[in-house]
Amino acid sequence: MVATSTLKTKSSECISELVDRRYDQACIEKELDFWDHCLAEPQRNADVTEDRTCQQLAKMFENCLSRAKKTTLHCSSVLVPEKLTRRIAREVLRLASCEPCGLRGCVLYVHLELEKGCKRLERIVYDATVVPTFELTLVFKQDGTAWPSLRDFLFMGTCFGPTFRHVVKLSPGFRLVKKKLYSSSAGTVVEEC
Numbered sequence: 001m002v003a004t005s006t007l008k009t010k011s012s013e014c015i016s017e018l019v020d021r022r023y024d025q026a027c028i029e030k031e032l033d034f035w036d037h038c039l040a041e042p043q044r045n046a047d048v049t050e051d052r053t054c055q056q057l058a059k060m061f062e063n064c065l066s067r068a069k070k071t072t073l074h075c076s077s078v079l080v081p082e083k084l085t086r087r088i089a090r091e092v093l094r095l096a097s098c099e100p101c102g103l104r105g106c107v108l109y110v111h112l113e114l115e116k117g118c119k120r121l122e123r124i125v126y127d128a129t130v131v132p133t134f135e136l137t138l139v140f141k142q143d144g145t146a147w148p149s150l151r152d153f154l155f156m157g158t159c160f161g162p163t164f165r166h167v168v169k170l171s172p173g174f175r176l177v178k179k180k181l182y183s184s185s186a187g188t189v190v191e192e193c
Helices: 012-020 025-040 042-071 084-096 150-155
Strands: 077-079 106-114 117-125 134-142 167-180 188-192
Touching (some): 042 077, 084 134, 106 167
Antiparallel strands (some): 106 117
């Protein structure tokens, strides 16, 4: 079955029909301009939607790090390089683009690589109503080149507990590991960025 429709443009006949139904003419003009723009540039609308999803995903990563700072990492602050969460979000969207359910079918495990090994920070399910089709493991890397701050030395032996005196600084690099859940023959994809 094929669905077809006829598109009315901003003809005076179309506008007068809506004005007769007591619609505001300025509102009608704005609405028709919007839909003309949408039809003329469908790729741009897809880009806007993808950008919005990217921003939401980046915010989820930032919230994850904020929660982990208090619960798992026990530090005073986590320093994140500029645009790191945005870069990760774009990579996650790229890896999800070829999946049957896209990002909605993703379970994301977030870890932090420390000197002593990896520490699990959180498990994120993008859409709990969809059966997961793939897993992504995101590994943030700690910046090993950072010198301890003067403040850390000053806090040693003071009334502040040792659990809340250090700062975790993340490296601009990260690792994403993708594992498909619906295919036994599919391998694991590891991406270092």
